[in-house]
Amino acid sequence: MTLFSRAVTVKVVSTLLCSSLAACGGGAATDAATAASSVSNIGVPVAAATAPAADNGGAATPAPAQIAPTASASLPVAQSLPSAVSAPVASSAIPSVPSSVSPPEPAPVSPSVVSSTSPSVASPVSPAVAPSTSPSVATSTSPSVVPPTTPAAAQSTPSAARDDVFGTYLRPYAADSLWNSRPLNPVFGTFVIPKSSYFPTVASGAYSTGVFLASATDAPMTIVGPGSTATNTVGVADPDSGTNRVITLPRWPAAVLPASGTDGHADIVDPITNIVHSFWQLKQKDGRWTAAMYSWSRLGGTGWGDPSHYYQGARAVGIPASAGLIRKHEIKDGLAAYPHALAMSLTFNGLANGASHPAYVFPATAADNSASANTGAIPQGSLLMLPPNFDSSAIVNPDLRKIVETLKLYGAYVVDRNTGTPFVIYVENEADFNLMPKGWDNTIADQLDKIRAGLRQVTSAQAWVNGKGDMMYARNAPQQNMNIVSMRGGWYRQSGTGTAAYDPITQQFSFGATTTKTVYVNANNTGLTPVKWAKPQAGTYVNFTVRATGGARLRLQVKSGNTFSHDTWDLVDGKSVRILWPANASIVLIASSGTNGPSSVNATLVPTS
Secondary structure (H helix, E strand, O other): OOOOOOOOOOOOOOOOEEEOOHEOOOOEEOOOOOOOOOOOOOOOOOOOOOOOOOOOOOOOOOOOOOOOOOOOOOOOOEEEEEEEEOEEEOOOOOOOOOOOOOOOOOOOOOOOOOOOOOOOOOOOOOOOOOOOOOOOOOEEOOOOOOOOOOOOOOOOOOOOOOOOOOOOOOOOOOOOHHOOOEEEEEEEEEOOOOOOOOOOOOOOOOOOOOOOEOOOOOOEEEOOOOOOOOOOOOEEEEOOOOEEEEEEEOOOOOOOOOOOOOOOOOEEEEEOEEEEEEEOOOEEEEEEEOOOOOEEOOOOOOOOOOOOOOOOOOOOOOOHHHHHHHHEHHOOOOOOOOOOOEEEEEOOEEEOOOOOOOOEEEEOOOOOOHHOOOOEEOOOOOEEOOOOOOOOOOOOHHHHHHHHHHHOOOOOEEEOOOOOOOOEEEOOOOOOEEEEEOOHHHHHHHHHHHHHHOOOEEEEOEEEEEOOOOOOEEEEOOOOOOOOOOOOOOOEOOOOOOOOEEEEEOEEEEEEEEEOOOEEOOOOOOOOOOOOOOOOOOOOOOEEEEEOOOOOOEEEEEEHHHHHHHEEOOOOOOOOEEOOOOOOOEEEEEEEOOOEEEEEEEEEEEEEE
């Protein structure tokens, strides 16, 4: 069986949506600074020659003009770890992950195969430093603290999936998340997903994921990195902070079972903290849980990364592996369509390569780090739909008909890459879902191929309707009101004796208690977002606003090439400065502690008119 290949691409979707999804495109996903994440491999391979798919004449055509080619861009890295308490570990480089994995033995009846390339996680690098495919990751020095939150409502009643209750285990993310919103009068591109080695599939399996609900009575669990021994503990890769660190979750369900494929996906939902914990290559070894990567997102959030916290899950686009899943409780719920957009992967000949077309677009904030191998025209993060006139009258299988109606109403977001399957739609593991329960079915295979030939990329929409039925008018600038600066990585102490570190849970740079002024500097530009579509254009304005506690101060210096173009000097809590953004911009952050106990700094850098 061929394995799925997936990389990280994630971007947080704002509650107001981009009017032209294609026009919000990001740059190429070929930069080594891209955080790659695991792929879901679903189903069992069956050669296309065994059961030939009907050809609807869908030859590949040039991508829609709305998708403008962009230069190669640095890809985002995994994000912060909110609900986890992380303990510092010895510094170690994030292990390099092979670009392919050995395929498992095929099962006899499943129609298609997906293959996944293991993700490699890289820290953002300074423009002056050559990118590396497996960069060293600094050790985290301060434990993460789980933020106090109100428990999510209606976590265990199936009715929550139908009610206006969002941000729960049964119905994740906000009502105005793109996952829970649908476009009105969408405009479609012309590119047709090509055929490949296998037929399309909708399935769970070794390369999908389970979704496990934590409870207040669950005990905590510590997760270490691969290669840990009794005498040497290695941390789990955290791309947001650029560190390897031991992760301790406050609640660990006893039923956690990673997907059996090499990607080892598992998502854990904690309703106490309202956090989705997403793991890649999770497994038990020598009595301990290990994982190659961990990231988190908020259960009531958008379900996508945002420019500052751009890696929030184990998918290639930086989202949880559970986002967009067909869930167990939804399969026989009596509805004609699933009440959200679906998650889909394409293979190499369908995806864009980051040169002729962007490798990822809004709302994605990352893509596979080997996107240059792609030969298609669809960027990761794209919404694919079936046009309203798609003829579904011949589809008698109720499970497939429900998929079709969902693709006509909500569509599916491209969140990953696979090997050899035109498209894969993901189903939660252990779900009772099988389009071919009696073995290979030529009729189902033919209908899946017709769906392939009918799917089109949404390039724009008149407006959007959120999960509560309210209209949300589109907007042309998805980066507006989105923070593009982070306090992550690269800090060194310039003066004083105090200590400080980036806390990925609060996204703050926090100083320990001190009575003398301590100054830290971050001069390697790691704080500026690597998300191509989110970066401000030269000649436009941004607002820099400081949030500080305990008397701390923060200073921003903006450079154009090697020349400083702006200096805010030290700003206290609540102070804001408007800056004209230069060409070839990079930044330097300078944080000064308070002198009367603990203190912290954070900031927003927001494009403005």
